[in-house]
Amino acid sequence: MPVSMSIRTKVLLFAGVAFGLVAAAGIVLHRNASSAQELRARIAVVDQQLRLYSGMQPQAWNYLAHLLQAGRLGMDSRALLRDYEQLLNENLLNLQEGLREEQQWKDTPGNARQSQLIENLIDAQRQWARGVEVVLRPVTLPANSSNSAWWELFSTYEQGVRPHLDNAAAAQRERKQLLQAQMDEHLENEQVLSGVLPLLVGLVLGPLAAFLLAPLLRELRELHTTAERIRQGDFSAELPAERQDELGSLAHALNRMAQELRDSLREKERMLQAQAEAAERERREEAEIAARDLHRYNAALEHMVRARTGELENANIQLASSLRQLQSMQAQLIFNDRLASMGKLAAGVGHEINNPLAYVISNLNFLHKELNRTQGAPSQEDFQELLTAVTDAKEGAERVRVIVQDLKTLSRPDDAQNGRADLKTVVHAAVKIASHEIRRRARLVAELGEDVPPVQGNASRLGQVFLNLLINAAHAIPEGQVEENEIRVSTRQDTPEFIVVEIRDTGCGIPPENLDRIFDPFFTTKPVGEGTGLGLAMVHSIITTLGGTITVESEVDRGTTFRLNLPAAKALT
Ligand SMILES: Nc1ncnc2c1ncn2[C@@H]1O[C@H](COP(=O)(O)OP(=O)(O)OP(=O)(O)O)[C@@H](O)[C@H]1O
Ligand SMILES: [Mg+2]
Structure with missing residues (x-):
C-alpha cells in the first residue's frame, strides 16, 4: 500500500519508474536511429556498385573505338587490350570491395550469388575484349567496311556481355529496393515512436504521481493548517499521528510541541494568578497602612492649618496696621506736596506782587515828598501830578488786590469733590501764578471756550x-526761545457729561519707557532737590477723586499733551 511507504521510498519509486521509462524510450529511439543509419550506408554502397555497372558499357565502346582507330593507323592493339583488361580488373576489385563492405551487415541477402554474377560479368567482358582485339589486330580495314565490322563487334558485345551486365545490375537494383523498403519502414517507425513514447511515459508517470504524491500533498496541507492554528494560539489543535513515515513523525513532533505549549500556558496562567493574588494582598495591606497614615496626616494637617491660620490672622493684623501707616504716609506726602505747591505759588505770587508793590511804594514816596515840599497847599500843576501819583498808586494797589484774589481762588481749603468751578477763572488764576515760569520759555495761548459750563469740584484743587x-x-x-515754543491751554465740551481740558506743549517730550511711570509717586527725571515726583501723582489723585480721567500723549523732541476729562457740574436746583 502506498500509504505505508515512507516519503523517501515514494520519491525513489517515482524517480526509478520515470528514469526507467525515459531510458527505455531512449534506447528504442536510439536503436531505430542506428538501424536507419546502417541502411543509409548500405544503400550508398549499392548505389556505388550500380554506378560502376552503368559505366561499363561506355568503357567497352571507348575500347572498341580506340581499337578501330589503332587498326586503321596500323598501331599495336595489344597495348589497348592490356589497358582495358586493367580497367576490368579495377572494376572487379571495386565491385568485390563493395561486396565485402556489404558482408559486415549479417542479413545481406544473396551475397554469394552476386559475387558469382560479378565474376561471370568480368569474365565475359575479358573474353569479349580479347576476341575483339584478335579480330581487329591484323586487318587494315577499308573505309567502307568499318561500319559493318562495328556492328558485328557490337552484336558480339550484346550477345556475350550484355546479359551478364543486366543480370548483375538487376540483382543489385533488387537489393537496393529491398533496403529502401526497410529504410522507409524505419522512418515510419521513428515517426510513430517519437509521438507515442512521450505519450506512453506521460500516461504511466501521471497516474503514478497522482497515486503516490496526492495523499502526501493532502496531508501536508492538513499539517500546515494545524501548524497555523497553533501559531494563532489554538494549542488544542492535534494531528493524526498513526502514520509511520516522515509525515507521521512530523505530526507527532507538532502534537508534542502543542502539548508543551499547552502545559507552559497553564503554568504561566497559574503563576499570573498567584502574582495577582499576592499583589491584591499587598494592595490591601498598603491601603490599611495608608488609611492609618492618612488619619495621622489629617490630624497633623489640622494642627498645621490651625497654626497657620493663627499666623495668617496675625499677619493680617500687621498688614492692616501697615496699610493704615501707608495711608497716613500718603496723606502726609500729599499734604507735603500741597505745601510745595503752595511754596511755588507763594514764590510766584511774591514775584507778581513785587512789581505793583514797588510801583505803589515809589508813587507813595513821591506823594510823601511832594506833600512835604508843598506843605498842604500845592499849586494847580503840582496838584495834577499828585493826583496822577495817587491814581497810579491806586492802580498798583488794585493789581495787588487782584493777585491776592487769585491766590485766594487757588488756596481755599475746601473739600475736593464738592462745589462747582468755573474753568475760565481757575485756568486764568493758574496761568497768572505760573506766568513767571512760562514767560522766559514760551508763548502762552489760552483757548477757553465761552460756553463751557462749570465743572464738578473744588476750584482750589483744580x-x-x-x-x-x-x-x-x-x-x-529750555529758557530763551520764547518765539519758537508754545504752551496751549484749551477747554471744550464734547459730551454733555464731560468737559475736556488740554494742556499742550512743544517741549522735550516723554520717552515711551517713562510714559507708564510718570503718574507714580516719586517718579521724577529732575535733579535731586528740584523735583519731588509727586506733582502728577497728586494731579491723578485729584482728577480720579472728582470722577474724571487724565491721559497723556507724547513724542520725544516734539512735545506733550495732557488731556483731562472733567465731569460737568450738576445743574443748580
Ligand atoms: N509736560 C511735560 N513734558 C515733559 N516731561 C514731563 C511733563 N510733565 C511731566 N513730565 C515728566 O514727569 C515727571 C514727573 O512729573 P511730576 O510733576 O510728577 O514731578 P516733577 O515735576 O519731577 O516734580 P514736582 O514734584 O516738583 O512736580 C517729570 O520729572 C518729567 O520727567
Ligand atoms: Mg511737576
Whole structure:
C-alpha cells in the first residue's frame, strides 16, 4: 500500500519508474536511429556498385573505338587490350570491395550469388575484349567496311556481355529496393515512436504521481493548517499521528510541541494568578497602612492649618496696621506736596506782587515828598501830578488786590469733590501764578471756550492741577526761545457729561519707557532737590477723586499733551 511507504521510498519509486521509462524510450529511439543509419550506408554502397555497372558499357565502346582507330593507323592493339583488361580488373576489385563492405551487415541477402554474377560479368567482358582485339589486330580495314565490322563487334558485345551486365545490375537494383523498403519502414517507425513514447511515459508517470504524491500533498496541507492554528494560539489543535513515515513523525513532533505549549500556558496562567493574588494582598495591606497614615496626616494637617491660620490672622493684623501707616504716609506726602505747591505759588505770587508793590511804594514816596515840599497847599500843576501819583498808586494797589484774589481762588481749603468751578477763572488764576515760569520759555495761548459750563469740584484743587501741569510744561522747554515754543491751554465740551481740558506743549517730550511711570509717586527725571515726583501723582489723585480721567500723549523732541476729562457740574436746583 502506498500509504505505508515512507516519503523517501515514494520519491525513489517515482524517480526509478520515470528514469526507467525515459531510458527505455531512449534506447528504442536510439536503436531505430542506428538501424536507419546502417541502411543509409548500405544503400550508398549499392548505389556505388550500380554506378560502376552503368559505366561499363561506355568503357567497352571507348575500347572498341580506340581499337578501330589503332587498326586503321596500323598501331599495336595489344597495348589497348592490356589497358582495358586493367580497367576490368579495377572494376572487379571495386565491385568485390563493395561486396565485402556489404558482408559486415549479417542479413545481406544473396551475397554469394552476386559475387558469382560479378565474376561471370568480368569474365565475359575479358573474353569479349580479347576476341575483339584478335579480330581487329591484323586487318587494315577499308573505309567502307568499318561500319559493318562495328556492328558485328557490337552484336558480339550484346550477345556475350550484355546479359551478364543486366543480370548483375538487376540483382543489385533488387537489393537496393529491398533496403529502401526497410529504410522507409524505419522512418515510419521513428515517426510513430517519437509521438507515442512521450505519450506512453506521460500516461504511466501521471497516474503514478497522482497515486503516490496526492495523499502526501493532502496531508501536508492538513499539517500546515494545524501548524497555523497553533501559531494563532489554538494549542488544542492535534494531528493524526498513526502514520509511520516522515509525515507521521512530523505530526507527532507538532502534537508534542502543542502539548508543551499547552502545559507552559497553564503554568504561566497559574503563576499570573498567584502574582495577582499576592499583589491584591499587598494592595490591601498598603491601603490599611495608608488609611492609618492618612488619619495621622489629617490630624497633623489640622494642627498645621490651625497654626497657620493663627499666623495668617496675625499677619493680617500687621498688614492692616501697615496699610493704615501707608495711608497716613500718603496723606502726609500729599499734604507735603500741597505745601510745595503752595511754596511755588507763594514764590510766584511774591514775584507778581513785587512789581505793583514797588510801583505803589515809589508813587507813595513821591506823594510823601511832594506833600512835604508843598506843605498842604500845592499849586494847580503840582496838584495834577499828585493826583496822577495817587491814581497810579491806586492802580498798583488794585493789581495787588487782584493777585491776592487769585491766590485766594487757588488756596481755599475746601473739600475736593464738592462745589462747582468755573474753568475760565481757575485756568486764568493758574496761568497768572505760573506766568513767571512760562514767560522766559514760551508763548502762552489760552483757548477757553465761552460756553463751557462749570465743572464738578473744588476750584482750589483744580487750580493746583492746572498749576502743576503748566509748570511741568514750562520745565520741559529750555529758557530763551520764547518765539519758537508754545504752551496751549484749551477747554471744550464734547459730551454733555464731560468737559475736556488740554494742556499742550512743544517741549522735550516723554520717552515711551517713562510714559507708564510718570503718574507714580516719586517718579521724577529732575535733579535731586528740584523735583519731588509727586506733582502728577497728586494731579491723578485729584482728577480720579472728582470722577474724571487724565491721559497723556507724547513724542520725544516734539512735545506733550495732557488731556483731562472733567465731569460737568450738576445743574443748580
Ligand atoms: N509736560 C511735560 N513734558 C515733559 N516731561 C514731563 C511733563 N510733565 C511731566 N513730565 C515728566 O514727569 C515727571 C514727573 O512729573 P511730576 O510733576 O510728577 O514731578 P516733577 O515735576 O519731577 O516734580 P514736582 O514734584 O516738583 O512736580 C517729570 O520729572 C518729567 O520727567
Ligand atoms: Mg511737576
